[in-house]
Amino acid sequence: MTKVLVVEDNPMNMELTVDLLESYGYEVEQAEDGSEALDIVNENSNFDLILLDIQLPKMDGIEVLNHLKKSENSKNIPVVALTAHAMRGDENKFINAGCVGYISKPIDIHEFKKTVTYYVDS
Known part of the structure; x- marks a missing residue:
């Protein structure tokens, strides 16, 4: 079964994301901040994908991403930025930092499914 880690500090965004992923048949684990995510990983x-909010308390998503990419356990897990940062250049900034993709919030349900499916099936 496909396993996805969602790192999100907003309870409403977490609930929506988890509900969507579970409706696609994925097994989902949740982390509310970066340090919890790193502990889980x-x-x-064995995660097939990590959806990572960029604006997190304590440690921002870019710092979490840096830790994930340096670790032998997680360096090959694809990470998709899941963020409200939707300014011009933000997507490139996150891709250059090591994310494989980018999903902006609020989530477009149809685009979300396409994006997640693409990275899980790649």
């Missing part, structure tokens, strides 16, 4: 690196 260190304990279990």
